[in-house]
Amino acid sequence: MTSPTPPADAHPYLRAASAGVRHHTRALTPSDTGPPPPADRPHLDVLHAHLTAVHQLLDRLAETTRPPHPAAGRRLAAAHTHLWQAASEVHAAFHLLPSSTTAGTEASTCRPERLPKGPPVLTICQRHLAAGHVIRRKTTPADLRAHTTACAR
Template sequence: MTSRTRPGDAHPYLRAASAGVRHHTRALTPSEANPPRSADRMHLDVLHAHLTALLQLLDRLAENTRPAHPAAGCHLATAHTRLWQATSEVHSAFHLLPYDSAAEAEPSACHPEWLPEGPPVLTICQRHLAAGHIIRRKTTPTDLRAHTTACVR
C-alpha cells in the first residue's frame, strides 16, 4: 500500500491520517535504537481523538450507504459498533494509567480550568461522552454487549 496522493484522489486527508498512524506504529516498534515504551496518557488521548474522528466518519458512511446498499450499510454499522467498543477500551485504559503531573500540566501562567472545554485532562471524557451519545442513539445496549449486530451476510 502506498500513502502517496494520486491526482484526482478523493480522500487525500484520510490517506495522510492512515500514513501517520503507520509511521507512529513503526516509531513505537522496539529496536536497538528505540527501546520499548508503554502507553502514556498523552498517547491514549491522541489515539482516542483519532478513534472518535473515525467513528464520525464510519457513522456517516454507514448512514449514507444503507439506503442504496442495505447489506453493506449493515456491515458498516457493525464496524461502527466495534470501533466504539475499541474507543471505550482506550478511554478506560487512559484512566488506569498514572497521572504524570510534570508531563501533562506544564507550569505556566495559563489557567486550564478557565478553558471553555475544561481542563485538558478532562477533554478525553467530554469527547467520549459526546461520542457515546451518538452511539446510544443508533445502537442498542444488546449490540454493544454482544460485539456484533444482527447483520445477515
C-alpha cells in the same frame, strides 16, 4: 457522465491520517536502542481522538450507504459499533495510567458532573461522552452489552 476519481486522488486527508498511523506504529517497533516507551496519557488521548474521528466517519458512511446498499450499510454500522468498543477500551486504559501532573486519584477520576468546567486532562472524557450519546442513539443495547458507554472511572 463523469469518470470516477482515481484511488490515488481520492480522500487525501484520510490517506494522510492512515500514513501517520502507520508511521507511528513503525516508530513504536523495538529497535537496537531498546524498546519503545509504554503508552502514556497524552498518547492515549490522541489515539482516542483519532478513534472517535473515524467513528464519526463510519457513522456518516453507514447512514449514506444503507439506503442504496442495505447489506453494506449494515456492515459499516457493525464496524461503527466495534470502533466504539475500541475507543471505550482506550478511554478505560487512559484512566488506568498514572497522571503526569499529580500522583493523586483526583486527576485520574472521570467525573462527568465536572466536565464543562473540569481540568483539561478530562477532554478525553468529554469526547468520549459525546461519542457515547451518538452510539446510544444508533445502536441497540444488545450490541453494546459487553461494553459500558458511561464514564465511571
